Amino acid sequence: MLVYFAHVLAIALPKAMPWLMVAASGGHGDDHGDDHGGPGHLPSLVFYIEHYLQTGWLEQWVNVIYAFVTAVILVVLAQVAYRKREMMPGPFQNAVEMVVEGLYNFFHSILGKDAMRYTPFLGTLFVYILINNWMGMIPLGHSPSTGLEITLSLALLVFFYAQWTGIRRLGVVGYLDHLAGQPRDAITWVMVVLMFPLHIIGELAKPMSLALRLFGNITGEDTLIAVFVGMGIAITPFIAEFVGIPLQTPFYFLGLLLSTVQALVFALLSTIYILLMLPHEEHEH
Amino acid sequence: MEHFGSMLALAAPLGLGLAAVGSAYGIGRAVGSAMEAMGRQPEAAGKIQVAMIIGAAFIEALTIYVFIAYFVAMGKLG
Numbered sequence: 001m002l003v004y005f006a007h008v009l010a011i012a013l014p015k016a017m018p019w020l021m022v023a024a025s026g027g028h029g030d031d032h033g034d035d036h037g038g039p040g041h042l043p044s045l046v047f048y049i050e051h052y053l054q055t056g057w058l059e060q061w062v063n064v065i066y067a068f069v070t071a072v073i074l075v076v077l078a079q080v081a082y083r084k085r086e087m088m089p090g091p092f093q094n095a096v097e098m099v100v101e102g103l104y105n106f107f108h109s110i111l112g113k114d115a116m117r118y119t120p121f122l123g124t125l126f127v128y129i130l131i132n133n134w135m136g137m138i139p140l141g142h143s144p145s146t147g148l149e150i151t152l153s154l155a156l157l158v159f160f161y162a163q164w165t166g167i168r169r170l171g172v173v174g175y176l177d178h179l180a181g182q183p184r185d186a187i188t189w190v191m192v193v194l195m196f197p198l199h200i201i202g203e204l205a206k207p208m209s210l211a212l213r214l215f216g217n218i219t220g221e222d223t224l225i226a227v228f229v230g231m232g233i234a235i236t237p238f239i240a241e242f243v244g245i246p247l248q249t250p251f252y253f254l255g256l257l258l259s260t261v262q263a264l265v266f267a268l269l270s271t272i273y274i275l276l277m278l279p280h281e282e283h284e285h
Numbered sequence: 286m287e288h289f290g291s292m293l294a295l296a297a298p299l300g301l302g303l304a305a306v307g308s309a310y311g312i313g314r315a316v317g318s319a320m321e322a323m324g325r326q327p328e329a330a331g332k333i334q335v336a337m338i339i340g341a342a343f344i345e346a347l348t349i350y351v352f353i354a355y356f357v358a359m360g361k362l363g
Contacts, residue, residue: 109331209346216349219356265342268335 042226044142063147070131070144074124099127110271111278118274121161126267129154129214133259136222137252145218145262148211155207155214158270163203166277178277179203206273210266217262221255224248290362297358304351311344 046065050058081096089097103123108115129145136143144150166175181188181195188195228248236244319337323330 110335212353213342213346213349216352217345220349220352261338265338268339269342272339 041136041142041146041222042229043140045140046142048140062142063144063150066135066142067132067144067150070128070135073131074128103127107271110268111275114278118271122267122271122274125154125158125270126263129266130260130263133218133263134256136218136225137255137259143218143222145214146222148215151215152207152211154266155211158210158273159203159207162206162270162273162277165274169278174279206269210269214262214266217258221251221258225251225255293358293362297355297362301348301351301355304348308344308348312341315340315344 044062044066046058046062077096081093085093100123103126104115104119107119107122111118132144132150134143135141136146166178170178177183179196179199180192181199183189183192225248228251229244232247233244315337319333322333326333
C-alpha cells in the first residue's frame, strides 16, 4: 500500500509542475547537460533544488550527490549495526549478519579460502551497487548508476584492484608471466608475441564492459519507468492535474529484479577477475 | 542530407531490435541448457546457476552496447 502511494506521489509531482514534463518525457530541456544523449528520467530532488536555486552547476553533479547519499546510508547502517553488538541479536543485527554471512558464503563458493581476504571489498561493492540501483525507484531519488562516471569509476576500482592483486600474489615476474600466457615450451614462447597484446587488450576491455553493462542496464530500466510515468500522465488529461494512472507499477518489480541481478553480476565478474589473478595451483577443484 | 534524421530514426530502433533478437536467442539457449543440466543434476544447481548468470551477463552485454549506441544516435537526432 505504501509503495502504491509512493508511485502516486512520484507521478503526481511531475504532473503538478508542467516544466517537469520535459525532464520526464524527453530530456531535451533548455539546460540539460547530459552528454550521453540525454535519456529521459524522473525528476529527482536535486532537480527541484536546481530549479529553485538556479545554480547552473548542481544538476551535472546529481549522480555524484546520490552516490554520496548511498555511501552515507551504508556507513550509518554499518555503524549502527556495529556499535550495539549483542550475543542475542535483535532483528536489525540479525538482518545485517544474514546479509554479510550470505555474501561471505557466496564468495567462498568461488574463491575458496581466499574469500576472507576479498569479501570486504567485493561484498561492499555488491551492497553499494544494489543500493545505488535501487535509489532510482525511490520517489525523488535518482540512480547514480545511470551516470557513466560512477559505473566507470567503480569498474576502474575493480580493474586496479585486480591488477594489484595479481602483482602482489604472483610477484612482478609471475604477473608478467601470467600476461604472457605462461610460456613453458618453444611454441608458447613464440606465441608470446601474440598473447601479450591480446591479454593486455583483454584486461583493458574488462572495466569497459563492466561499466557499460551496469550503466546501460540501469539507464534502460529507469528510462522505461520514466516513459511509462509520462504515458500514465498523458492519457488522463481530463482528470485533475494531480492524478495519473500508475502504468509503471509492473516495471518497478522488473526493476527490483534487474537491479539485484546487475549488482550480482558486477560483483560476480569482479570476483572472477580477481580469481583469474590468483595463483592457479590453489584453485584446482 | 535532408533525410538523415528520418533514416536515423528508423535505423536506430531497428538495430536495437535486431540486437535484442540475437541476445534473446543466446540467452534462451544458455538458460535452457542450464535448466536441463539442473534437472539432470539438481545437486550441482548452485554452480550451474552462477555460471549461467555470468554467461547471460556476457550475452546481454552485447545488447546493452547497442542500447548505448542507440542513445548516442538519438542524441544526434536532437
